[in-house]
Amino acid sequence: MNNVLERNSYAPARSGAFTRGETATVGIYAFDTVDLGSRWQATGGARWERYDTSFRNVDATGAATVDLSAQDSLVSGKAGLVFRATEQGNLYVGYGTSVTPPGTANFTLSAQANNQNNPSVEPQRSSNVEAGAKWDLAGGRAILTGAVFHTINENVIYTVDATSIPPLYNQDDRQVVNGVTLGASGQVTPRWEVLANIGYLDSRLETQNSANQGKRLVLTPEFSGSIWSTYTLPRGVTVGGGVRRTSLVYVNAANTIVSPAYHVVDGLAEYAVNSHLSLRLNLYNLTNEHYVRNVNNNGGRYNPGTPRSAMLTTVFGF
Numbered sequence: 425m426n427n428v429l430e431r432n433s434y435a436p437a438r439s440g441a442f443t444r445g446e447t448a449t450v451g452i453y454a455f456d457t458v459d460l461g462s463r464w465q466a467t468g469g470a471r472w473e474r475y476d477t478s479f480r481n482v483d484a485t486g487a488a489t490v491d492l493s494a495q496d497s498l499v500s501g502k503a504g505l506v507f508r509a510t511e512q513g514n515l516y517v518g519y520g521t522s523v524t525p526p527g528t529a530n531f532t533l534s535a536q537a538n539n540q541n542n543p544s545v546e547p548q549r550s551s552n553v554e555a556g557a558k559w560d561l562a563g564g565r566a567i568l569t570g571a572v573f574h575t576i577n578e579n580v581i582y583t584v585d586a587t588s589i590p591p592l593y594n595q596d597d598r599q600v601v602n603g604v605t606l607g608a609s610g611q612v613t614p615r616w617e618v619l620a621n622i623g624y625l626d627s628r629l630e631t632q633n634s635a636n637q638g639k640r641l642v643l644t645p646e647f648s649g650s651i652w653s654t655y656t657l658p659r660g661v662t663v664g665g666g667v668r669r670t671s672l673v674y675v676n677a678a679n680t681i682v683s684p685a686y687h688v689v690d691g692l693a694e695y696a697v698n699s700h701l702s703l704r705l706n707l708y709n710l711t712n713e714h715y716v717r718n719v720n721n722n723g724g725r726y727n728p729g730t731p732r733s734a735m736l737t738t739v740f741g742f
Contacts, residue, residue: 439484445531447477455502468503475525477543479533492533494543498523513559524548538583538593546595550577566610575601582632598630599641615656619666622649629677639679643719647671660696665689665710675723686715686729702739709733 455469474497481490502520509515525547526540527533534541540548556571580597607621625648627641640646652666668688675681691707708730715729 440486441482441484443479443481445477445479445527445533447475447528447531449473449475463508465506465508466504467506468501470499470501473498475528477525477527477531477533479527479531490533490535492535492543494526494533496525496547498525498547512561513557515555515557517553517555519553520551522550524550537590538581538586540581545581546579548577548579550575552576562610566608569605569607571605573601573603573605575603580631584632594632597632600628600630601641601644602626616653617655618651618653620649620651623647631677633677636677636679639677640674642675642677643673643683645671645673645685654692662692662694662696664692675719681723683716683719683726686713688713688715688729700741702741704737704739706735706737707733708735 451471451473453469453471453473455467457465457467459465474495476493476495478493479490480488480492482488500521500523502518504516504518507515526543526545530541532541533543536542537544539545552573552575554571554573556569559568560566561568577599579595580599581593581595582597583591583593585592603623603625605621605623607619609617609619611617625644625646627644627646629636629639629641631637648670650666650668652664654662654664656662666689668690670686672685673683675683688708689710691710693705693707695703697703709732712732713729714731717727717729719726
């Protein structure tokens with residue numbers, strides 16, 4: 425049996441089938457910042473927008489299998505307060521909301537009654553409250569940042585009975601994330617610079633499905649972080665490198681399918697030819713780590729991470 429595919433055996437042909445989705449939006453927003461004395465600063469605002477999404481799917485016979493549209497108005501906003509504790513450090517607290525209506529995430533609408541992209545379902549609404557600080561140290565040569573936050577995504581669909589016609593569902597499920605982020609950057613010496621950050625996410629699904637209640641959200645790592653460092657050598661040469669690390673993530677809501685943790689080592693070499701031109705060599709995945717970059721199609725398809733590779737670029741300044 426000849427398993428060799430002949431060069432001219434691939435002959436794609438147009439079937440006439442097509443899919444088309446589009447979203448048009450118009451918005452009005454206003455934000456402002458006000459100083460409240462020498463130490464306090466308040467900021468806030470609101471946004472109103474109108475969206476119009478349409479989606480049409482036509483099969484090879486020319487018949488429209490899906491022809492849907494959705495229109496609505498949305499309101500979101502944010503507010504924050506900054507306290508200048510010292511000349512070197514600020515403290516802040518903030519609150520914000522966002523709205524994701526059906527179809528606007530991927531320009532696709534669904535006729536399935538219990539699908540988040542059905543025009544009849546309520547938009548998902550997210551809110552986030554955050555508190556943090558930013559501090560300058562060593563005369564501005566180092567910066568420390570930190571934040572804690574609490575995020576809720578509401579109006580998540582739960583299917584009560586998928587066999588009924590139409591399916592019986594409600595939008596009483598929620599997704600909750602509590603997180604902490606820490607960062608540090610600075611000049612260890614006039615030639616040596618370091619940048620590091622780490623994040624922790626405590627995520628959970630609040631659902632009526634007892635099997636998935638309290639499970640971690642899909643594709644949400646518990647820990648992630650990176651460290652990067654560069655050193656400037658004589659004659660305009662800069663070298664650097666760093667590590668990126670991400671813990672395992674779950675691919676399904678039941679937390680039974682895992683995408684493994686991974687770390688990637690990168691490098692950099694740069695040469696300043698003159699004050700206007702630099703040559704930069706980026707080295708990616710030096711250890712040729714095999715890892716999953718992202719997962720889609722409900723876990724049925726994945727994109728592999730970039731293998732060991734290099735990219736040479738030029739940087740012009742004027």
